[in-house]
Amino acid sequence: MLKISNLSVTVEDKLILDNLNLEIPKGKKVAIMGPNGSGKSTLSNVISGKFGYNIKKGNIEFEGKDILDCSADDRAAMGIYMAFQYPIEIPGIANSSFLRTAINSIRKKNNLEPVNTRSFLEEINNIANKLGLDKSFLSRDLNTGFSGGEKKKNEILQLLLIKPKFCVLDEIDSGLDIDALKVISKGISEFSSKTNSILIITHYQRLLDYIKPDEVHIFNDGKIIKSGNSDLVKVLEEKGYKEFC
Amino acid sequence: MYLNDYLDKLKKNKLEESNKPWLTSKIISDEFFNSIFPDEKVEEWKNFNIKSLIGNKLKVLEKNKNLKIEKINRDYNNILFFNNGVFEKCLLEKKLINKINIYKTTEYKKKDKTILKKIYSDAAKYAEKRLSGVSDSKTTKLLSLNALLSEGVVIEIPNDTVIDNQICIYNNISCQNTLVNPYILIIAKENSKTKFLDLTSYNGEENWTNSFYEIYLEKNSNFQMANLSTNQIKNVNTSSYNFHLEKYSRLKFSSINKGNSKKDIRVFLNGENSKTSLKGMLISKHKESNDIFCKVTHNAPNTISNQEWRMLSSDNSKTSLNGKIKILKNAKKSTGSFFSKTLLLSEKAKSFSKPELEIFEDEVSCSHGASFGEIEKEKVFYLQSRGLSKRDAIKYLVLAFINELKLNDDKLNENILSETENLFC
Ligand SMILES: Nc1ncnc2c1ncn2[C@@H]1O[C@H](COP(=O)(O)OP(=O)(O)OP(=O)(O)O)[C@@H](O)[C@H]1O
Ligand SMILES: [Mg+2]
Numbered sequence: 202m203l204k205i206s207n208l209s210v211t212v213e214d215k216l217i218l219d220n221l222n223l224e225i226p227k228g229k230k231v232a233i234m235g236p237n238g239s240g241k242s243t244l245s246n247v248i249s250g251k252f253g254y255n256i257k258k259g260n261i262e263f264e265g266k267d268i269l270d271c272s273a274d275d276r277a278a279m280g281i282y283m284a285f286q287y288p289i290e291i292p293g294i295a296n297s298s299f300l301r302t303a304i305n306s307i308r309k310k311n312n313l314e315p316v317n318t319r320s321f322l323e324e325i326n327n328i329a330n331k332l333g334l335d336k337s338f339l340s341r342d343l344n345t346g347f348s349g350g351e352k353k354k355n356e357i358l359q360l361l362l363i364k365p366k367f368c369v370l371d372e373i374d375s376g377l378d379i380d381a382l383k384v385i386s387k388g389i390s391e392f393s394s395k396t397n398s399i400l401i402i403t404h405y406q407r408l409l410d411y412i413k414p415d416e417v418h419i420f421n422d423g424k425i426i427k428s429g430n431s432d433l434v435k436v437l438e439e440k441g442y443k444e445f446c
Numbered sequence: 447m448y449l450n451d452y453l454d455k456l457k458k459n460k461l462e463e464s465n466k467p468w469l470t471s472k473i474i475s476d477e478f479f480n481s482i483f484p485d486e487k488v489e490e491w492k493n494f495n496i497k498s499l500i501g502n503k504l505k506v507l508e509k510n511k512n513l514k515i516e517k518i519n520r521d522y523n524n525i526l527f528f529n530n531g532v533f534e535k536c537l538l539e540k541k542l543i544n545k546i547n548i549y550k551t552t553e554y555k556k557k558d559k560t561i562l563k564k565i566y567s568d569a570a571k572y573a574e575k576r577l578s579g580v581s582d583s584k585t586t587k588l589l590s591l592n593a594l595l596s597e598g599v600v601i602e603i604p605n606d607t608v609i610d611n612q613i614c615i616y617n618n619i620s621c622q623n624t625l626v627n628p629y630i631l632i633i634a635k636e637n638s639k640t641k642f643l644d645l646t647s648y649n650g651e652e653n654w655t656n657s658f659y660e661i662y663l664e665k666n667s668n669f670q671m672a673n674l675s676t677n678q679i680k681n682v683n684t685s686s687y688n689f690h691l692e693k694y695s696r697l698k699f700s701s702i703n704k705g706n707s708k709k710d711i712r713v714f715l716n717g718e719n720s721k722t723s724l725k726g727m728l729i730s731k732h733k734e735s736n737d738i739f740c741k742v743t744h745n746a747p748n749t750i751s752n753q754e755w756r757m758l759s760s761d762n763s764k765t766s767l768n769g770k771i772k773i774l775k776n777a778k779k780s781t782g783s784f785f786s787k788t789l790l791l792s793e794k795a796k797s798f799s800k801p802e803l804e805i806f807e808d809e810v811s812c813s814h815g816a817s818f819g820e821i822e823k824e825k826v827f828y829l830q831s832r833g834l835s836k837r838d839a840i841k842y843l844v845l846a847f848i849n850e851l852k853l854n855d856d857k858l859n860e861n862i863l864s865e866t867e868n869l870f871c
Binding site for chain 2: 249250251252272273274276277278282283285288289291292293294299302303304306307310359363
């Protein structure tokens with residue numbers, strides 16, 4: 202589904218992704234683990250089309266199409282979604298209004314009618330309920346004053362609503378308490394299917410206990426230094442990154 | 447007739463009898479005619495150059511064209527209709543017809559002198575001498591001009607009158623190249639409660655509307671006014687508002703200010719426990735200059751004022767705001783606040799905001815702040831990553847910025863939406 206080939210990216214002349222090769226096949230869950238500052242969020246941002254990165258070489262293909270020249274919103278419309286490591290607060294925009302605008306923007310770009318208001322409200326109420334988010338979170342301003350965990354839940358709420366083909370979850374598990382981690386893992390499992398793909402970025406084994414990845418890659422200095430199956434997570438947990446770097 | 451010729455004629459003939467009871471020939475001295483426009487040396491006017499904005503060949507309104515009333519926007523159920531600054535017709539629902547009295551100023555003077563006497567005999571306290579025709583300092587010359595050229599109207603809301611429906615003061619501007627001078631004195635009597643929408647609808651071009659509103663709120667009255675203009679783009683507006691509040695009265699004033707426009711708003715909290723909330727949005731685009739001077743004077747104990755402003759400047763335009771809170775001796779336990787936020791939508795857009803406090807009493811509390819910012823790229827990206835185009839994302843963020851103001855008036859909110867759209871045309 203997503204194929205990254207020979208990708209090198211700099212920020213302010215600093216090389217952050219270094220000739221990276223990575224493929225995430227349809228229906229698969231791929232995990233990336235790597236030390237702080239190794240370039241994981243940079244990779245997520247570059248996939249979703251954030252400003253400020255210089256692509257030195259290489260390309261990213263999504264369903265066979267090179268997406269590096271597409272805007273972030275076009276990528277969203279194609280079916281790419283990123284759960285932010287640090288979701289942005291936007292005072293003045295009600296969460297539910299934002300959710301509807303988002304879903305309708307994507308639908309419009311795909312030549313679909315706007316959602317029916319009533320079934321939309323029903324759906325977001327349902328999802329919020331599943332995630333243990335009180336209804337009031339839908340009328341509150343987008344992420345504004347949400348706790349760390351609530352923000353992450355709101356990212357998963359959007360994932361379940363938008364139903365992209367591919368998602369990057371950038372440290373969706375950081376800052377979550379034990380119960381929240383369970384709820385969020387359940388949400389991700391619910392999303393996961395044979396027709397979509399997930400890239401999970403995490404520092405911890407616990408999330409991967411709930412969502413068993415098909416492949417695990419260890420990331421350092423902007424490239425993959427070791428690949429394997431989920432057993433690799435245990436080795437890493439025991440020995441740390443030193444073993445590999 | 448052109449304004450210049452009219453003033454020349456006035457100067458030669460001297461003023462015999464004026465339509466304003468307080469406008470005397472003493473004011474219309476030679477000095478008055480020498481420099482009729484305030485210049486940047488006057489503090490309140492330093493951000494707004496009226497001379498550069500109005501054409502040289504400005505006419506004075508001579509005779510009002512007869513207007514077909516059907517043409518008026520029927521969006522409003524209750525209308526006090528003014529055509530080019532002249533009161534024309536009262537279009538009220540049956541149940542309201544006897545609840546509001548409208549007089550010519552001369553008529554009103556004969557009927558009841560108390561309010562006029564209060565305002566004009568103690569002008570320093572009541573209005574800092576900002577009364578049409580009372581003083582001829584540079585700052586008040588436009589008010590004197592207003593008085594010279596307009597008869598004006600008194601709207602009286604009798605004691606204990608409560609009206610829930612909004613009443614629209616509909617100012618239709620249909621002339622061209624003309625100086626229009628609406629003058630409205632509103633008197634909200636004791637225990638009354640009313641809501642007004644002050645709407646100026648421009649259907650002509652190159653006009654200068656020089657409005658003056660004098661609003662007197664008696665004891666325990668509750669008064670709301672929302673202010674807005676439509677299609678102002680090729681016209682210039684200057685307006686002055688004086689609000690006088692007696693004890694336990696309430697004033698809520700909200701406004702959308704756009705185009706080349708200057709407002710001078712003064713609120714005098716003269717009675718104890720009087721309270722005001724002032725909210726406003728300043729929007730400028732192209733090369734427009736939009737300026738507000740707003741001053742609240744706390745003259746009595748336990749008075750409260752809150753000012754909340756938002757400014758939005760795009761292109762090469764400028765918004766400016768000078769907000770003052772003055773708390774006089776003996777206005778114990780009063781609180782005043784002033785907050786403004788600006789969003790600059792282009793690199794060349796400018797904005798100034800200057801809160802000022804003058805406090806002569808110890809037992810008071812005041813707060814103020816002004817912030818300036820641009821659209822944050824991180825926010826735009828977040829919205830884009832959820833499918834909104836860059837343009838839509840920016841528009842959405844502008845709306846978010848405005849929403850914080852919580853204007854509580856459907857007409858104003860509607861208008862803001864369309865103005866925001868216009869910024870992106
Ligand atoms: N805009 C920027 N300007 C300068 N340096 C940057 C910028 N963005 C990223 N970097 C640098 O790139 C490197 C990789 O950052 P990135 O956020 O991708 O790391 P990460 O692997 O996600 O780390 P963490 O596990 O702490 O989230 C870091 O050294 C970071 O300082
Ligand atoms: Mg990161």
